[in-house]
Amino acid sequence: MIRETSIKAVFPEKRLPHYPEDLTPDRVKQVRTLHESVDGYAVTPLFHLPELAGRLGLKNLYVKDESFRFGLNAFKSLGATWALTRILGERLEQPVFLLDFSYFKQPVIREKIRDLVFVTATDGNHGRGLAWAAGQLGCRAVIYMPAGTVKSRVKNIEKEGARVCVTDMNYDDTVRLAADAARDNGWIIVQDTAWEGYEQIPAWIVQGYATMAGESLEQIQDAGFDLPTHVFIQAGVGSMAAAVVGYYANQLNQDCPLFFIMESDQADCMYKSALADDGRPRVVGGQLNTIMAGLACGEANPFAWEILRDFSTGFISCSDGVAVQGMQLLAKPGLGDEPIVSGESGALGPGLVHCLMTDPKFSDLKEKMKLNQTSSVLCFSTEGDTDPENYQKIIHGPKAY
Ligand SMILES: Cc1ncc(COP(=O)(O)O)c(C=O)c1O
Incomplete structure (x- = not known):
């Protein structure tokens, strides 16, 4: 039942963190400079929602809206553009500090x-970002998608000029298929997750996502808002969450907020890894059947997992109903607050915060997470209505809270 809200949380012992070198302020600045050279780059909005925050019993609620990113309705192109730049820079033996996206357009x-x-x-967004970035450079892209992918996501990728193959497998098996196809055809695999022997390109993709984190902190500081005390980040393979956590940890050190990693309960490999609490990642198999398509990944990026394991306060496994609450809430946040079009994988943070702050069955959890009137919460709405039909159905459907 889609409206049911079930939330499971685990708060493992924190480990001695090692600060990720790929996400130091200098490195992230280099990535940002490259992004600024890509046509259509603009800082995406960060909305401060005072009315909603007050209603929920929080001091502040900030939502960064990635539906505006390069006109692609999701944040993912940040990873693809930086990774392609680095791959091509190496092939053409161009030092990275000379790189400017327009260089490759000559x-x-x-x-x-x-x-x-x-x-x-891809579940949709990474493939669209890669197809778009490849198209900008006059290169070709072949995109594999898991069984059950909705037509609108296929069409959006084809519109960027890529060839799309929808498989009869889940996401993680589709990744293996794409890697085999690359090897057999001499193509270059640009995957947003790592495995043994394939680490460099996914590390660049994680670095690329750090632009989103960097913008958010700058926006909060430039506006004179309170620094976040809590950051809620959704995870599929965990690459985006690792970029946010790694960036904030490197930037803020002791002022670091509490990080909570959220997943779909149908693909909660990080929650299960944290529950096992032996430092090693766990795998979730099967259909990974959730409306949060972007989070339907059962195998974590091992590099991302290490960052999340060492810095996160809690790992939260959420039913689809939590995302539905978030989508409806952001569509009509309340008098005076800016409405935000937030898709299934984008709205999980606000949905979870709403459940925790308003549903008495979660009051112990809320207390454990130290959520109260002194809290400033930051969430990332990582996509807009990437499945427009389902978005409309949910927004105009029965109210979930
Ligand atoms: C909209 C959206 N949000 C979040 C994520 C999760 O990112 P990651 O797989 O890096 O954890 C994805 C992944 O595709 C996504 O599409």
Whole structure:
């Protein structure tokens, strides 16, 4: 039942953190400079929702809205653009500090790269970002998608000029298929998760996502708002969450907020890993059947898992109903607050915060997470209505709270 809200949480012992070198302020600045050179780059809005925060019993609620990112309705292109730049920079033996996205658009350079084919597996958003970035550079892209992918997501990727193959497998098996296809055809796999022997490109993708985190902190500081005390971040393979956690940890050190990692309860590999509490990642198999398509990943990026394991206060496994609350809440947040179009994987944070702050059955959890009138909560709405039909159905459907 889609409206049912079930939440399971685990608060493992924190480990001695090692600060991720890939996400130091200097490195993240370099990534941001590259992004600023991509056509259509603009800082995405960060909404301060005072009315809703007050109603929920929080001091502040900030929501960063990634539906505006490069006109692609999700944050994912940040990873693809930086990874492609690094891959091409290495191929063309161009030092990274000289890189500017427009460099690759020069006719003489385009001629050198036009036969390259980039391949990936995706629930939708990463594939769209990669197809778009490859198209910007005049390269080709082949995108594999898991069984059950909705038509609108396929169409959006095809619109960027990529070839799409929908498989009869779940996300994690589709990743393996894409890697095999790359090897067999001499294509370049640009995957947003790592495995043994394939680490560099996913690490670049994580770095690429740090632009979103960097913008958010800058926006909060520039507006003179309170620093976040709590950051709620949703995870599929965990790469985006690792970028946010790694960036904030490196920037704020002892002022670091509490980090809570949220997953779908149908693909909660990090929650299960934290529950086992032996430091090693666990895998969730099967259909991974959730409306949160972007979070339907049963195997964590091992590099991301280490960051999340060492810095996060809690891991939360959520039913689809929690995301539904978030979508409805952000669509009509309350008098004076800006409405936000937030899709299934984007709205989980506000949905979870809403459940915790308003449903008495979660009051112990709320207390454990130290959520109260002194809390400033930051969430990332990582996508807009990437499945517009389902979005409309949920927004105009029966109220979930
Ligand atoms: C909208 C959205 N939010 C969050 C995520 C999770 O990102 P990651 O797989 O890096 O954990 C994804 C992944 O595809 C996504 O599409």
